[in-house]
Amino acid sequence: MSHRSDLRRRRVRLESEWSRWVPRLKAAGSNPVGVEALRRDVTESWMRSLSSVDPAQDSAPVTDGGRVQHRWSGSPLRRPVDGLADELRAIADDAGFVTAVTDESGTILWTCGGPTMRRRAERVNFAPGGRWDERAMGTNALSLALRTGRPASVFSAEHLVTVLHGWVCYCAPVHGPDGRILGVLDMSTTWDRSNPLAMATVRSLVATIESRLRTELPRQLQRNTSPVSLTCLGSEQALRDGVPLPLRPRQVEILALLALEPDGFPPDRLRGALYGDRAVTASTFKAEISHLRRALDGGVATRRYALTTPVSCDAAEVLRALERGDTETALRLYRGPLLPRSEAPGIEEWRTHLEVSVRAAVLASTSPEHALRYGERAPYDAEVHEHALSLLDPRDPRRAIAAGRRAAALREE
Structure with missing residues (x-):
């Protein structure tokens, strides 16, 4: 006292x-x-x-x-x-x-x-x-x-x-x-x-x-500390100094998840994000982490898995652009779904989050260019094409493109 x-x-x-x-x-x-x-x-x-x-x-x-x-x-x-x-x-x-x-x-x-x-x-x-x-x-x-x-x-x-x-x-x-x-x-x-x-x-x-x-x-x-450039939207490639890193698809999934969550993962959570309920041994999981760590010259922290080397990731850049309200940059970088071949639960969750976020930004935008550009990648999204039509001037020749896409999308419903 x-x-x-x-x-x-x-x-x-x-x-x-x-x-x-x-x-x-x-x-x-x-x-x-x-x-x-x-x-x-x-x-x-x-x-x-x-x-x-x-x-x-x-x-x-x-x-x-x-x-x-x-x-x-x-x-x-x-x-x-x-x-x-x-x-x-x-x-x-x-x-x-x-x-x-x-x-x-x-x-x-x-x-x-x-x-x-x-x-x-x-x-x-x-x-x-x-x-x-x-x-x-x-x-x-x-x-x-x-x-x-x-x-x-x-x-x-x-x-x-x-x-x-x-x-x-x-x-x-x-x-x-x-x-x-x-x-x-x-x-x-x-x-x-x-x-x-x-x-x-x-x-x-x-x-x-x-x-x-x-x-x-x-x-x-003594290590290579050059930044890694990770492309994972519509395709998958990890480069350092312009040279592809020798990563298998599972390791690219891990790298993408760590890039999207800079605070990292406890081991059990990362394992679940990769494998879900599948029966995978701890040694298999740790081997994937070890391979990625070697490829990054030790750039993954232990205990709580997180990146310790700079990684630029197109998916993370899309999210940052959306947070700033920069739909133009987000659309330029969004070249397709996140790691389209991946079935990892964590990747699927981020894939959906990105798709929903970009689409919502397009529908909230007052620029017809945004709706038209996104419509190229979403041919069956009638709402996006309708949004484009609502923004285009009646005399704009691009209305024919948006109208054709809307008609095709409605036929598919």
Whole structure:
């Protein structure tokens, strides 16, 4: 009880100093001096931050999710963090923390934690894609650790942004073998769970990550880390540096599923997505994974199967285009159904999702070109042809094409 009372008194004192000084700093830029409750690194960060950050903002700005997934796939931190993922999740769950890993810019690439803390964190975009550098989110432990290159903690109203006053955060930067900062490991929780042991835990975890980097990075430099280009709409081909990868159809299915779900699969779920209820031995399944891993020079994480090498996938690009409302790009890339010969349940599910999503975008579009182009691939879809007719000018000669397609589709019904 005494510890909690001390924390409450500290929070009240910091809130008072925040209310006293932040409006003055914002108005006049004067530097608070002689205030024991405030740390110099915090007040200096307040002054720098106020030029770009509104203390009343309710969340961190977000980087495009597709780029974040790609950056995490290619990050040198991914493999050592994957190796510690079970330990990180256990610590976060047991202690009531949410744990995050950023890149060198302060953009969060990976998080874990219990559902309650993750919901709290997501409300302020403390989640993949959230930007937590000083210019984006003001004074916080992530931004201090990135700026100083040293471990940092920020408690309650030491945060510049008021929505974070209910938090305490512990961070340490992760240095590569060459001394460069590659990112930050952060553990955050509510102010009343503040614990000095948390910083020791963060330091220990970062030391482990840095040790693994010293072992892993030389191996990575020997591998081919060029991006893989996966075509799986209407046809199937995986290329690296213009050379086809030696993959059997089952391995192409696995690669497509991993590209479509960057967060990866637990082994049982991936096995079900490939084989459904079929009786397939564990050794057969693991052999397919092993072959794919060798073809990608080790580019598939263990335990939770996920890509650790950059893969561009036309199906994933279609979905990202649809999310942006870019029907034109989606139609240009959508050259047919996903892996049309595959009967894997997971592929069939994604195939249907893609077909439904593209068709819905076409029917919602006000461009007759979209309906006409999609109609070439959907000759028996009378509704699409009717939509094209409704958009075409009465004098447009292309009406004959749409009308003919509609008539043929109606005859088939």
